[in-house]
Amino acid sequence: MMTVDPLVGIAHMLAHPFLRSAFGAGTCIALAAGLVGYVVVLRGQVFSGDALSHVAFTGALAALAFGIDLRVGLYGGCIAVAIVMAVLGRRANADDTVIGSVFAWVLGLGALFLSIFTTSRSGTGGVGANAGVNVLFGSIFGLSSSQAFTDAMVALVIVVVFVAIGRPLLFVSLDQAVASARGVPVRALGYAFFILLGITAGVATQAVGALLLLGLLAAPAGASQRLTARPFVALWLSAGIAVASMWIGLTLAYLVPRMPPSFGIVGVATGAYLAAFVVTSARERWGSRPTARSARTLELPVRQPRHGGLGAS
Numbered sequence: 001m002m003t004v005d006p007l008v009g010i011a012h013m014l015a016h017p018f019l020r021s022a023f024g025a026g027t028c029i030a031l032a033a034g035l036v037g038y039v040v041v042l043r044g045q046v047f048s049g050d051a052l053s054h055v056a057f058t059g060a061l062a063a064l065a066f067g068i069d070l071r072v073g074l075y076g077g078c079i080a081v082a083i084v085m086a087v088l089g090r091r092a093n094a095d096d097t098v099i100g101s102v103f104a105w106v107l108g109l110g111a112l113f114l115s116i117f118t119t120s121r122s123g124t125g126g127v128g129a130n131a132g133v134n135v136l137f138g139s140i141f142g143l144s145s146s147q148a149f150t151d152a153m154v155a156l157v158i159v160v161v162f163v164a165i166g167r168p169l170l171f172v173s174l175d176q177a178v179a180s181a182r183g184v185p186v187r188a189l190g191y192a193f194f195i196l197l198g199i200t201a202g203v204a205t206q207a208v209g210a211l212l213l214l215g216l217l218a219a220p221a222g223a224s225q226r227l228t229a230r231p232f233v234a235l236w237l238s239a240g241i242a243v244a245s246m247w248i249g250l251t252l253a254y255l256v257p258r259m260p261p262s263f264g265i266v267g268v269a270t271g272a273y274l275a276a277f278v279v280t281s282a283r284e285r286w287g288s289r290p291t292a293r294s295a296r297t298l299e300l301p302v303r304q305p306r307h308g309g310l311g312a313s
Helices: 006-014 017-042 046-065 070-088 096-119 126-137 145-174 176-181 186-208 213-227 231-255 261-286
Strands: none
Touching: 006 017, 006 126, 006 186, 017 046, 017 145, 017 186, 017 231, 017 261, 046 070, 046 096, 046 186, 046 213, 070 096, 070 126, 070 145, 070 186, 145 176, 145 186, 176 186, 186 213, 186 261, 213 261, 231 261
């Protein structure tokens, strides 16, 4: 019986330039989405991720309607609306009322820009229509090498900034009152988090699309939160699940030509969450599930910002 060496198969797959670009950019994007997404779930602000996914589409439509680079509208719209939500929220922590109001306003703008786009000269061409579809459903296989490099660099900047502020940000997310009492800049961290979330939404939209963005943000984080009660372990486990989902999803899309890569990526991430649900349900049935640690037990060195990175011991 003839066998195929997996390493040979991987080498053959990565011989395609578009796949190398997809894996390179996708890995960095998934890492950023896994880290930021964990804090989104921890803070109970998944709705904000859903709102920003629609902002990504609206921003892209605005760029197409006015004939500018699609990524200008994509990033600009997500960052601007994320800041607006932070400003309107209490202590830069947007609640459902704020997010819902902004959500409705953004959808209204989306309808306006869609009308402009479809009636303008740029909206009558196939290129513009394809660009709009790609924003909705993702186009990671269609990224050029320069686009992939840019997206990878943006995602890595997100990761670096997140690592720098991660410990106090987790502290604030777990117990805002205690963090404020200990001198943690709660409002500044709230603004920083929403800006990171806005940039992450913009860059992740190009991988999985605006409609499926929430899956990449929430599913790995939800799975990791179910599997462990240790915040720092769960944080990096979320990032690992997101990266693994990206790799497996891209591989499946390559092996099954009719499968869109965005479906494969989000499908694997959702499968990971369902598997975690089954495991934890069984654990709860046969034994008690450990409760999440409070911020008081984390012993975070918030009084010394120079040690605020996630790499600090």
